Amino acid sequence: MTNIETSTRPPEDAEARRAVAPVICYPNDALPRPDVSWMRSVRQRAVKTGEVLIPPRDARCFDVPAGHFFRITSVEGPQVGDLNLWNLNDLSERFYSGKTRALHGTHLTTGERMWSSFPHLRPMATIIADTLEWYGIDPFGGSVHDVIGTRCDPYTGNLLSGTQYHHCCHSNLTRALADHLDLPLAEAEPAVHDVLNVFMCTGFTRDTGQYFMKASPVRPGDHLEFFAEIDLLGNLSACPGGDCSSEHSSDTAACFPLLVETFAPVEGDLKGWESPARNGYDRTHGR
Numbered sequence: 001m002t003n004i005e006t007s008t009r010p011p012e013d014a015e016a017r018r019a020v021a022p023v024i025c026y027p028n029d030a031l032p033r034p035d036v037s038w039m040r041s042v043r044q045r046a047v048k049t050g051e052v053l054i055p056p057r058d059a060r061c062f063d064v065p066a067g068h069f070f071r072i073t074s075v076e077g078p079q080v081g082d083l084n085l086w087n088l089n090d091l092s093e094r095f096y097s098g099k100t101r102a103l104h105g106t107h108l109t110t111g112e113r114m115w116s117s118f119p120h121l122r123p124m125a126t127i128i129a130d131t132l133e134w135y136g137i138d139p140f141g142g143s144v145h146d147v148i149g150t151r152c153d154p155y156t157g158n159l160l161s162g163t164q165y166h167h168c169c170h171s172n173l174t175r176a177l178a179d180h181l182d183l184p185l186a187e188a189e190p191a192v193h194d195v196l197n198v199f200m201c202t203g204f205t206r207d208t209g210q211y212f213m214k215a216s217p218v219r220p221g222d223h224l225e226f227f228a229e230i231d232l233l234g235n236l237s238a239c240p241g242g243d244c245s246s247e248h249s250s251d252t253a254a255c256f257p258l259l260v261e262t263f264a265p266v267e268g269d270l271k272g273w274e275s276p277a278r279n280g281y282d283r284t285h286g287r
């Protein structure tokens with residue numbers, strides 16, 4: 001019979017082990033750097049091609065061709081958005097929140113990118129403007145635009161409190177994708193994935209390591225803007241949590257719309273630019 005170890009008495013060298021300095025897993029300087037100032041100069045001359053207003057507690061899809069831009073703006077009141085991205089021509093290539101987090105850290109800002117799933121692993125979109133960049137990291141360890149949360153969803157709500165709530169971001173994204181592509185809900189749902197939490201202010205508590213949220217510092221007029229590296233299908237949900245200062249997964253919080261605008265570069269401005277190729281790994285996996 002094997003006894004299961006139930007006590008975790010620290011070893012004699014516990015402090016020495018804790019004192020080992022951390023090493024950055026993926027040093028930033030190893031990543032190819034996007035030319036953000038060039039992207040901004042193209043954007044300066046770009047022409048608006050469309051807009052979609054995301055109603056509160058709902059989601060909408062939008063297309064952005066490679067080389068075009070999209071901007072997400074807070075309008076009317078503080079509101080958090082949950083963003084999904086797919087390759088417009090291949091839904092199996094989608095935003096990979098976990099790898100984006102490993103490459104850039106827990107929260108994204110200007111010059112950082114949203115990366116796609118295996119086996120593609122290439123930049124889908126590059127952030128070229130973030131009016132909340134000033135926020136930095138607050139004394140609680142909180143920051144904005146995280147890639148640590150998943151998306152609010154009805155399954156976790158049911159697990160924790162037995163509810164049947166239908167306007168979580170997961171359901172909003174599912175309905176919007178189904179409507180946009182004329183798919184049954186059951187086919188759209190598996191394509192919905194972990195999000196970029198636009199404008200959301202989050203972190204992990206220092207003492208217990210728990211995921212926390214707090215009132216978003218976003219105000220009407222604040223925006224986050226992207227350069228589309230590949231042809232994109234976007235889907236944005238205006239979270240039922242509103243500014244996420246108290247609770248989500250209910251109709252309690254004050255919620256506001258979010259505006260998505262798209263812009264096309266003028267003829268010739270993308271000369272010399274190429275959409276990034278799929279990842280170069282040969283996929284033989286040692287066989």
Ligand SMILES: [Zn+2]
Nearest residue numbers: 152169239240
């Ligand atoms: Zn949500």
